[in-house]
């Protein structure tokens with residue numbers, strides 16, 4: 001596995017007035033090029049902080065962070081980041097929201113025709129055809145997530161970071177969107193880092209699952225998920241082996257959930 005992201009002995013402390021918050025402690029981990037990595041852990045253990053570091057939105061306190069073998073300095077323009085917050089622009093239509101990254105220049109600078117084609121392809125891929133002219137307030141929660149996903153994928157980033165993208169959705173819709181995400185990702189060779197509280201979701205989607213301890217977040221366990229692909233999130237939980245993965249990961253997670261959770 002060639003690493004695309006490398007966290008070497010990373011610690012991160014936040015200062016809030018006189019208070020110090022030790023978010024991460026000596027985290028060493030790699031994300032393989034083309035891998036789907038899930039990160040689980042109790043609330044407040046530093047999962048979003050890890051994604052913020054990977055996106056170059058903040059710097060590690062100590063330790064080294066490499067992207068494709070080079071130290072990351074500044075914002076990482078090779079990644080797309082779906083944060084927990086829904087940040088669709090309310091005054092733009094679905095189509096204009098999704099097209100936003102295409103207007104930002106860099107390698108996304110495309111001709112008019114290619115731009116229109118790529119936009120239409122992406123809208124179709126996430127099942128939003130017919131809703132191009134709608135505003136975010138006119139969409140359901142699931143549709144807004146789809147629009148966010150399309151906006152992140154439209155400029156074809158090498159790495160997609162997703163912070164609990166389906167956390168607030170009902171169980172059925174979550175399964176539908178997991179299936180769509182897998183269909184969109186499988187076979188692309190792109191890297192996906194996915195933070196979730198849901199162990200079943202982590203096992204269903206990921207090549208590897210990292211379990212973090214309660215704050216300060218450390219890597220507590222790493223499990224390679226050898227379930228076959230393509231996967232169907234509706235049925236994969238009934239595959240032989242799924243239960244064993246669940247039991248092992250849950251026993252790593254359980255004690256920290258009870259003692260350290262802020263939820």
Ligand SMILES: Nc1ncnc2c1ncn2[C@@H]1O[C@H](COP(=O)(O)OP(=O)(O)OP(=O)(O)O)[C@@H](O)[C@H]1O
Pocket residue numbers: 014015016021022023041042043044045046047048049050215
């Ligand atoms: N900018 C900041 N300033 C101060 N403290 C912060 C900042 N960002 C994060 N923290 C603190 O660092 C800790 C880790 O936060 P982080 O958001 O990474 O956790 P998380 O595992 O993603 O949590 P959750 O699962 O609840 O989203 C928390 O205690 C949080 O309050």
